[in-house]
Amino acid sequence: MTPSVYTLQLHLPGEQVVSFHKNTNLSNLVDSTDFTKTMLTEFFAMNKRSKQARKLKCLKRRKVIGQVVTVRPNEGKRYFLRLLLSHVHAPKSFDHLLTVDGQLASSYQEAVFRLGLLQSDTYIEDALDEATAFHMPCSLRSLFAMLLIFCTPSNPFKLWEKYEADLSSDLERTSSITGCDSNYIRRYVLQDINRSLEQMGKHISDYRLVPDSLLFTEHERLTKEIESEQSVRCTEDDLMTISWLNTGQQATYNAIMSELFLPDGKSFFVDGPGGTGKTFLYRALLATLRTHGHIALAVASSGVAASILLGGRTVHSRFKIPLDASATKACQISKQSSTAKLIVVAKLILWDESSMAKRDTIEAFDLLLRDIMDSDMPFGGKVVGFGGDFRQTLPVIQNATRDIQVQSNFVSSALWSSLQKVSLKENM
Incomplete structure (x- = not known):
């Protein structure tokens, strides 16, 4: 009964849930309501101003949050945010959660990894090592996408670096004939992996395998989609x-x-x-x-x-x-x-x-x-x-x-x- 326990409204910055009646005038709602304040942001604000809140033991808060908020590993950023909330003592903001040893991490996943909160990816590497022995590269790319989604590797970039050659070996063999450079091959492989990810509701940018500049632009993706359909040859x-x-x-x-x-x-x-x-x-x-x-x-x-x-x-x-x-x-x-x-x-x-x-x-x-x-x-x-x-x-x-x-x-x-x-x- 004491202290009271409520369900934490877990959300990423700017992605909080907004509820309103179906007959509400949206213009008046936007003008009169402050949507920036949520349970999570007020939790941060309380940690800033209340010394008593900062004295709460991290273990107790982790127990409460762990019981109340259930997030699956394949939810990506929300999963890593939950891990940080469960282990970082009295966080004062989203940036505070990203700060590890005085340095601001580029993503929640990186912060979690630097704090050592994730298990080793050895079992994922073992699966890929075995698959490279008998899988064709196209099948290996589909497997790689499934492992990203369902196994939530702690360091996807490391996996990409280690297995990029195996994932693109079929294109490397034909590059001398087609004249494709290494950047084009890399982009093609990433796009092929992304197609598998999109079929399961994710996007390759969620895993930060490479800089966004190396990915196909929307115009290039449309061109590839149309070329793919036009390349279907009728017998x-x-x-x-x-x-x-x-x-x-x-x-x-x-x-x-x-x-x-x-x-x-x-x-x-x-x-x-x-x-x-x-x-x-x-x-x-x-x-x-x-x-x-x-x-x-x-x-x-x-x-x-x-x-x-x-x-x-x-x-x-x-x-x-x-x-x-x-x-x-x-x-x-x-x-x-x-x-x-x-x-x-x-x-x-x-x-x-x-x-x-x-x-x-x-x-x-x-x-x-x-x-x-x-x-x-x-x-x-x-x-x-x-x-x-x-x-x-x-x-x-x-x-x-x-x-x-x-x-x-x-x-x-x-x-x-x-x-x-x-x-x-x-x-x-």
Whole structure:
């Protein structure tokens, strides 16, 4: 009962949580409220002015904070901030937490490391040593990204220095042919690691492996994204599919192609049982656009389905849709990112096996496109080709007709009515 214990509002500088009623006038709120004062900043202020607070034993405060504030290691800066709060006696500011032996550290992680609060990275190095013996460099880069996130190494820069040669050995071998210099190779490797990190909600700048000047700029990242899509080469068989379409496939092909260059295109749902040639149709659409220099994004609900499409990726990987979209329908893509700009220039988005996706996933995708395209039209006015077979979907509503079941499970009725449905027959 005494002393009273409250949950500490742990936050980084300028990132405190602000709560207000939904009907509050935001302009008046900003003018009348001092958001700089939080429980944490007042804790610092108390340590500055109160001698009694500074006499509190560090062990007691660590026990209280350790019980009340739970932060996972993969939360990065907040995790290191918590460690410092648990061990630094009577901190008076954020800068006080960063100061070790009279010197200001560049990050909370560096301060924690200099104080010796983290364990050794030997087990991480052992894992990388073993992996370098049989992993290809591209797989090693994915492993490196996972170790950064889930193992929270105490000194990521040291790991990068030690294993940079192994992480980039495939590019080093081809540098004499391509003429790439060492800086370009380093940037490419870092960007490849960053792609894996972004799929798990992190960014390479969080780990300070190299100065930010060595990373690709947003313009360069957009250029790389577009070049990556344009470098997808269609095979001769893909090009021949256009002339091999049957009657039903040709009608669907023409309907979709006619909408691609309109200002506000329609979206389609290609319905057909397995074996009616949906994938064959997708190949024809992708080949047509890519051979003319346009961007077409191919995604699928599962990794197996995505591997069948040329240049295909899972929808969660491409659009950063959360795995549990029912909790939050906010995709982790900002409007200023290179991925958002890639979506804007894309002429067509093909989503295979969309009938297997949850309704929340489709609606999160719809909200993402509306936000990026600044449009209230379904899917932001982009031409999206959904495909699938609801005959393979298990029923989830008892005593319901097929149409009601499909609408309830797939998307809301408003979105469903916006899709132009085209069917492929079994005998075609």
